[in-house]
Amino acid sequence: xxxxxxxxxxxxxxxxxxxxxxxxxxxxxxxxxxxxxxxxxxxxxxxxxxxxxxxxxxxxxxxxxxxxxxxxxxxxxxxxxxxxxxxxxxxxxxxxxxxxxxxxxxxxxxxxxxxxxxxxxxxxxxxxxxxxxxxxxxxxxxxxxxxxxxxxxxxxxxxxxxxxxxxxxxxxxxxxxxxxxxxxxxxxxxxxxxxxxxxxxxxxxxxxxxxxxxxxxxxxxxxxxxxxxxxxxxxxxxxxxxxxxxxxxxxxxxxxxxxxxxxxxxxxxxxxxxxxxxxxxxxxxxxxxxxxxxxxxxxxxxxxxxxxxxxxxxxxxxxxxxxxxxxxxxxxxxxxxxxxxxxxxxxxxxxxxxxxxxxxxxxxxxxxxxxxxxxxxxxxxxxxxxxxxxxxxx
Numbered sequence: 001x002x003x004x005x006x007x008x009x010x011x012x013x014x015x016x017x018x019x020x021x022x023x024x025x026x027x028x029x030x031x032x033x034x035x036x037x038x039x040x041x042x043x044x045x046x047x048x049x050x051x052x053x054x055x056x057x058x059x060x061x062x063x064x065x066x067x068x069x070x071x072x073x074x075x076x077x078x079x080x081x082x083x084x085x086x087x088x089x090x091x092x093x094x095x096x097x098x099x100x101x102x103x104x105x106x107x108x109x110x111x112x113x114x115x116x117x118x119x120x121x122x123x124x125x126x127x128x129x130x131x132x133x134x135x136x137x138x139x140x141x142x143x144x145x146x147x148x149x150x151x152x153x154x155x156x157x158x159x160x161x162x163x164x165x166x167x168x169x170x171x172x173x174x175x176x177x178x179x180x181x182x183x184x185x186x187x188x189x190x191x192x193x194x195x196x197x198x199x200x201x202x203x204x205x206x207x208x209x210x211x212x213x214x215x216x217x218x219x220x221x222x223x224x225x226x227x228x229x230x231x232x233x234x235x236x237x238x239x240x241x242x243x244x245x246x247x248x249x250x251x252x253x254x255x256x257x258x259x260x261x262x263x264x265x266x267x268x269x270x271x272x273x274x275x276x277x278x279x280x281x282x283x284x285x286x287x288x289x290x291x292x293x294x295x296x297x298x299x300x301x302x303x304x305x306x307x308x309x310x311x312x313x314x315x316x317x318x319x320x321x322x323x324x325x326x327x328x329x330x331x332x333x334x335x336x337x338x339x340x341x342x343x344x345x346x347x348x349x350x351x352x353x354x355x356x357x358x359x360x361x362x363x364x365x366x367x368x369x370x371x372x373x374x375x376x377x378x379x380x381x382x383x384x385x386x387x388x389x390x391x392x393x394x
Contacts (some may be wrong), residue, residue, distance in 0.1 A: 001037065004030040011283075055102040062098055066091030128158075129200045130214040137217025140224045142310050144341045146209045147174035148195065150366070153204035155187075155194060163364055164190045167204070170359045170366040174209075177333075177342040179355035181385065186361045188345050189230055192315050195343070196225060223248075226309030230316045230345075232300035236282035239270055239299070246303035256306055263332055264301035265325045294321040301329070305336060312342045318351065330354065349386050358382065 004026045007013050017023060070087045073079045079087065132138070153168040164187045172178040180188050193199055194206060197213060206213045213221065226246065235242050243260060261267040273279040273289060280288035281299070291299065301317055318326040330351060346352055353372040360368035360375070360382045368380050375382035 001030055001033045004033070052102075055098075055105075059095055059098045059102070063091065063095045066094060129197055129218075131218060132215055137220065138211060138215050140216055140220045140310065141209065142224065142308075143339065144174040144209055144310050147176070147341050148172040148311070149207045149210075150191075151205045151207060153191075153194065153201045153206060154364075155190060155199065155201045157190075157199075165194075165201070166364040168361070168364060168366050169204075170369055171357070172341060172343055173357055174341050175339055176356040177337055177344055177354070178357045178359060179344045179346065179352040180359050180361055181346070181349075181352055181382065182361035187364045188361055189315060191361070192227070192229070192313055192343075192345070195311075195313065196227060197221065223307075224310040225313065226304040226307040226311070227313040228297075228300050228304045228315060228317050230319070232297070232303075234281070234296055236280065236284055236288075238278050238280050239266075239273055240277035242281055242299050243302045243306055246306045247308075256308065260302040260306035263305050263329075263336055264298045265321070265328060266295075266298040266302040269295045269298055294325065297321050298325070310340060312337060312340050313345075314342070315345045316347070317344070318346070318348070326351075349389050353386075360385075 008017060008023060008026050017026070066087075070079070070084065070091065073087070074084055149172070150168050150170045153165050154163060155165040156163045168187070168191070180191065182188055194201060195213075197218060200214065208216060208221075235245065237245070240257075243257060243266065246260075247256075258267075261270060269291065270277050275287060280286075281291060281296075282288045283290055297317070297319070298321065301314075304312065304314070318329060321329070333354060344351070344355055352358060356371065358368075358370060358372060358375055359366050360380075362381060368375055368378070368382050370378070376386065377383075
């Protein structure tokens with residue numbers, strides 16, 4: 001119900017909802033869920049009423065039975081006035097105790113429900129990845145020596161039975177640009193999550209300079225990684241803050257901030273903003289503006305470049321930018337990646353062919369590896385995909 005309400009009142013999906021006339025659809029969905037929620041709540045209340053009635057009946061029965069006993073004893077002259085007073089007091093205390101007992105049971109049940117939810121949360125909050133013992137994690141060199149290697153990596157998501165990666169092996173050489181290509185659903189973005197340790201492989205290993213990723217200090221490892229995700233975040237912060245968060249929000253970046261803006265094309269975005277780099281990138285705040293998809297992607301690129309990272313991951317870095325901006329970006333590409341180990345994921349082979357090394361991912365496995373020229377000469381899957389795309393421009 002909350003989702004339907006937000007979807008039809010916020011800007012995110014407003015265009016599709018209006019053009020496709022989905023207002024009535026989501027209203028009926030809201031009403032359907034509302035009736036289901038009401039029926040469930042009514043069932044809970046009826047069960048609660050049943051238990052309350054039972055407890056009230058027990059209290060009333062105890063009270064009535066006690067008074068009947070006292071009245072019977074008094075009518076047959078078996079009780080003195082003192083005994084009568086004592087019995088009446090005892091019956092009243094029993095009635096009160098039974099009332100307290102029902103309230104105690106209710107409170108215990110309420111506490112049980114809260115604790116069950118709390119313990120379920122704590123169980124789910126356990127670390128999903130292997131962590132090096134405190135103080136024993138390896139430091140990460142600012143310049144990688146061997147690079148990263150995938151050794152028969154296999155992975156499936158916890159909620160799924162199908163493997164996304166299976167026996168994936170390949171090398172990302174140190175100081176080189178490695179491109180990863182493959183169809184949608186081949187496992188490219190999943191591999192990015194493994195490299196940034198959002199998850200660990202179910203089997204196999206990912207090695208950094210010959211050592212398992214799990215043996216490195218997690219904070220140090222992530223500090224050496226600059227990444228542009230395909231579904232990058234759009235923070236409701238100022239333009240400058242949206243870039244600075246890539247370096248942990250540091251305000252003393254020196255010339256690196258200006259370089260990141262220039263390299264990514266975000267400097268042109270800043271020049272158009274009403275308050276420059278102080279402009280909030282959201283309509284939620286006074287004086288704020290929203291950006292186009294391509295402008296947001298330039299901001300995300302600047303966020304990755306502002307970090308002086310040893311390992312750079314670019315997942316579809318130019319999917320939303322125009323051809324001119326893409327040409328400028330890749331004209332500076334070698335300057336950006338000089339001396340850094342880079343993983344580039346793209347569907348555009350004009351971009352992929354710039355890489356030093358290319359991995360072809362298919363059905364969760366690396367099926368080919370080599371340079372652009374080598375893979376074309378071999379006439380395999382890469383050559384087929386390249387020719388399919390190149391044919392559209394002839």
